[in-house]
Amino acid sequence: MRIGLDDSDALPAKNIIYLNDQLIRFQFKQARQPSPYQEFFTGIYSSPSQVLPKAPNREAIESNLNSLAHMLEVHCRICEEPFGERGVIESRLDLLLLQIDHFCRTDYLYTNGQAIVSGLPKAI
Numbered sequence: 001m002r003i004g005l006d007d008s009d010a011l012p013a014k015n016i017i018y019l020n021d022q023l024i025r026f027q028f029k030q031a032r033q034p035s036p037y038q039e040f041f042t043g044i045y046s047s048p049s050q051v052l053p054k055a056p057n058r059e060a061i062e063s064n065l066n067s068l069a070h071m072l073e074v075h076c077r078i079c080e081e082p083f084g085e086r087g088v089i090e091s092r093l094d095l096l097l098l099q100i101d102h103f104c105r106t107d108y109l110y111t112n113g114q115a116i117v118s119g120l121p122k123a124i
Helices: 036-042 058-077 092-104
Strands: 013-020 021-028 109-112 116-118
Touching: 036 058, 036 092, 058 092
Parallel strands: none
Antiparallel strands: 013 021, 021 109, 109 116
């Protein structure tokens, strides 16, 4: 049985290539934007109140920021080794920028119909 990938508003795809009946390679039509939470940690916002300012549940915003900060801190501790062409991940910002490249500016995505895996851009 061959899986399919439909171009939709939720997943606007281009260059769809069926590698076999169970694996598809594709690209996003446009690069994705980093989340407001990721943008906060890149320094775009100067305070948490600027992240999704119209969202009524500020505790949820703070919780999401704290979760991302914790994830970056934990993963940064284990990433102090050379990491491909990007070099050594020495800070939370290094790790965050790698994450943004991986999820927002990837060259190709691969799916088996259940999960999606991305490949890092060649130009990092």
